[in-house]
Amino acid sequence: MRNTKPWSAALALGASLLLAGCGEEPEAQAPAPRPVRVVTVEKGVGGQVASFTGDVQAQDEAALAFRVSGRMIERSANVGDQVKAGQVVARLDPQNALNALRSAQAALAAAESQLVTAANTFERQERLLGNGFTTQASHDAARTALQAAQSGVDDAEAQLKTAQDNVGYTDLVADAPGTVTARGAEPGEVVQAGQMILQLARQGGRDAVFDVPANILRAAPADPVITVTLSDDPSVTARGRVREVAPQADPVTRTFRVRVGLDTPPAAMRLGSTVIGRVELGSDAAIEIPASALTAVNERPAVWVYDPTSQTVALRNIELRRFSPASVAVETGLSPGEIVVTAGVQALHPGQKVRLLGAGS
Numbered sequence: 001m002r003n004t005k006p007w008s009a010a011l012a013l014g015a016s017l018l019l020a021g022c023g024e025e026p027e028a029q030a031p032a033p034r035p036v037r038v039v040t041v042e043k044g045v046g047g048q049v050a051s052f053t054g055d056v057q058a059q060d061e062a063a064l065a066f067r068v069s070g071r072m073i074e075r076s077a078n079v080g081d082q083v084k085a086g087q088v089v090a091r092l093d094p095q096n097a098l099n100a101l102r103s104a105q106a107a108l109a110a111a112e113s114q115l116v117t118a119a120n121t122f123e124r125q126e127r128l129l130g131n132g133f134t135t136q137a138s139h140d141a142a143r144t145a146l147q148a149a150q151s152g153v154d155d156a157e158a159q160l161k162t163a164q165d166n167v168g169y170t171d172l173v174a175d176a177p178g179t180v181t182a183r184g185a186e187p188g189e190v191v192q193a194g195q196m197i198l199q200l201a202r203q204g205g206r207d208a209v210f211d212v213p214a215n216i217l218r219a220a221p222a223d224p225v226i227t228v229t230l231s232d233d234p235s236v237t238a239r240g241r242v243r244e245v246a247p248q249a250d251p252v253t254r255t256f257r258v259r260v261g262l263d264t265p266p267a268a269m270r271l272g273s274t275v276i277g278r279v280e281l282g283s284d285a286a287i288e289i290p291a292s293a294l295t296a297v298n299e300r301p302a303v304w305v306y307d308p309t310s311q312t313v314a315l316r317n318i319e320l321r322r323f324s325p326a327s328v329a330v331e332t333g334l335s336p337g338e339i340v341v342t343a344g345v346q347a348l349h350p351g352q353k354v355r356l357l358g359a360g361s
Helices: 005-022 095-131 136-168 214-219
Strands: 034-040 049-058 061-065 070-075 088-092 171-173 178-183 196-202 206-212 225-230 233-245 256-263 274-280 287-290 295-297 300-307 312-317 319-323 327-332 339-343 354-356
Touching (some): 049 178, 049 196, 095 136, 206 274, 225 256, 287 339, 295 312
Antiparallel strands (some): 061 196, 070 088, 088 171, 206 256, 225 233, 225 274, 233 256, 287 327
């Protein structure tokens, strides 16, 4: 009888090894945390007083200029002078204008003489035609001559009116009371029509002008009351409201020019005075975050909020107050101190572990 024990032992050993190999499964590796950029939510600027330095300017400033060209022979006002409405502040040499006026008067007298002659001729032709002693053609010619003479008179009268106006234009008259802030020509110079002779700050009102950053404009109330004081004498104050905001930022400073209309400014606030404007920012100023943090869920705006304890992110809906290409203002949904993902939001899912860029692995 053949001995089968060695074969049985070998089979048993192979089966045990096979079973041992099947019981060892490879360990699954957890995905590496996704790197993201974040920002810590800060309390919105509000309940504070912002101050800026500016200067006092006229609300209405006009450049006074002659309407005709010529040689200026007189300028009776200088920088800093107060002028009245109707006051003559400069004069041109009127000789050329007077010569043109006399020529226009002579042309009108000649046209009127021709009109009288044409009228008499036409009157005679009217009588002769009625008695049958002239032809219709002669009558029509007299009528045409009368009409031409009348047109000549009309043209001469218009030329005379222009010449009279040009004589008047040799006097530069202030159209409103105000203060001279600049001059553009001196007596003896030949000036062109429209060239600035004097810059006049009219007495219609005064503005305090400031250059304000965009974030302060966003945080300010809708119709703020601005307190303006002289920089060298804080006891001199005035109040005003924003009258004009520049639609475009300065290309260098990236600030916006704001004009504040002053209510009954004191006399000490002269044009060009350096002033300080103060405005109280809204107490409910919104939290601002970069626009890149914004996503959407359930057709509503949302952001990814980072939990530093679990190092995971969660999606949260927020309410927006306003937005711009660079930032969004959050009305509700975020609190100061929370961490919001600003880069990498498209590839996240709730509960995903993330690694903050710059914070190490």
